[in-house]
Amino acid sequence: MITDRLPAHVAIIMDGNGRWAKRRGLGRLLGHREGYRTLRKVLLAASELGVRYLTVYAFSAENWRRPEEEVKGLMKLIETAARDELRVMHKNNVRVRVAGRIDEVPATLRQALCDGIETTKDNTGITFTLAINYGGRAEVVDAVRAILAEGGEVTEEAISAHLYNPDQPEPDLMIRTAGEMRWSNFLLWQSAYTELVVVSETWPEFDENSLRRCLDEYATRTRKFGAVVDEPTPIPHG
Numbered sequence: 192m193i194t195d196r197l198p199a200h201v202a203i204i205m206d207g208n209g210r211w212a213k214r215r216g217l218g219r220l221l222g223h224r225e226g227y228r229t230l231r232k233v234l235l236a237a238s239e240l241g242v243r244y245l246t247v248y249a250f251s252a253e254n255w256r257r258p259e260e261e262v263k264g265l266m267k268l269i270e271t272a273a274r275d276e277l278r279v280m281h282k283n284n285v286r287v288r289v290a291g292r293i294d295e296v297p298a299t300l301r302q303a304l305c306d307g308i309e310t311t312k313d314n315t316g317i318t319f320t321l322a323i324n325y326g327g328r329a330e331v332v333d334a335v336r337a338i339l340a341e342g343g344e345v346t347e348e349a350i351s352a353h354l355y356n357p358d359q360p361e362p363d364l365m366i367r368t369a370g371e372m373r374w375s376n377f378l379l380w381q382s383a384y385t386e387l388v389v390v391s392e393t394w395p396e397f398d399e400n401s402l403r404r405c406l407d408e409y410a411t412r413t414r415k416f417g418a419v420v421d422e423p424t425p426i427p428h429g
């Protein structure tokens with residue numbers, strides 16, 4: 192694996208839990224449960240590889256449109272996971288954060304998340320951000336409202352400084368599983384120059400090796416940020 196061009200911040204759109212379950216004749220919630228197993232492995236692998244920030248899309252602001260049973264099951268799963276994983280995450284020096292309109296999620300889940308954030312706030316290992324009830328547009332609206340409430344001027348710098356986690360660097364790499372080539376309202380503002388890697392595996396099928404492959408793909412990219420950057424000259428054929 193190429194390690195000298197490791198992304199500092201990796202964001203993941205964990206998609207395909209439903210399809211994974213459907214293909215096996217299982218209910219969607221079993222797909223989400225399997226997805227949770229993947230997340231445990233991937234967080235550990237990212238941390239061991241030296242990734243500094245991992246941000247994952249767990250529930251979008253639009254996911255409330257799903258059947259009530261699925262929404263309830265997901266909220267419960269995230270809450271149980273947050274409680275069950277706290278001890279091991281803390282032991283592994285993980286700093287837990289959230290992104291999203293957390294005031295709108297069930298109170299018991301909010302409490303579990305707040306406990307996790309508080310317990311791990313001084314940890315110095317990987318920063319793990321769970322995006323829950325997260326929408327990229329809502330995040331920008333919330334930032335602009337905060338600026339206006341302070342009587343400030345709306346500039347790009349001010350918006351960046353008022354995002355949910357303004358101290359975090361913008362994602363270098365965005366991974367989406369299950370083949371869909373869209374952002375689905377994830378980190379819209381901070382992904383302006385993020386490298387995108389889409390893999391066909393569903394999220395429950397994704398593993399440490401898949402992550403390594405994505406990091407290798409990232410290492411081959413030339414980031415230009417709008418400027419002119421010398422790329423390696425391709426060897427001519429013939």
Ligand code: IPE
Nearest residue numbers: 205206207208209210249250
């Ligand atoms: C992603 O898997 C998990 C969440 C959105 C919570 P999906 O549930 O979207 O899986 P598909 O896209 O239906 O396969």
Ligand code: IPE
Nearest residue numbers: 204205206248249250251375
């Ligand atoms: C994005 O996946 C949200 C999460 C992974 C939590 P969706 O499955 O909700 O996205 P769309 O609806 O296919 O765009």
Ligand code: MG
Nearest residue numbers: 206207208209
């Ligand atoms: Mg999906």
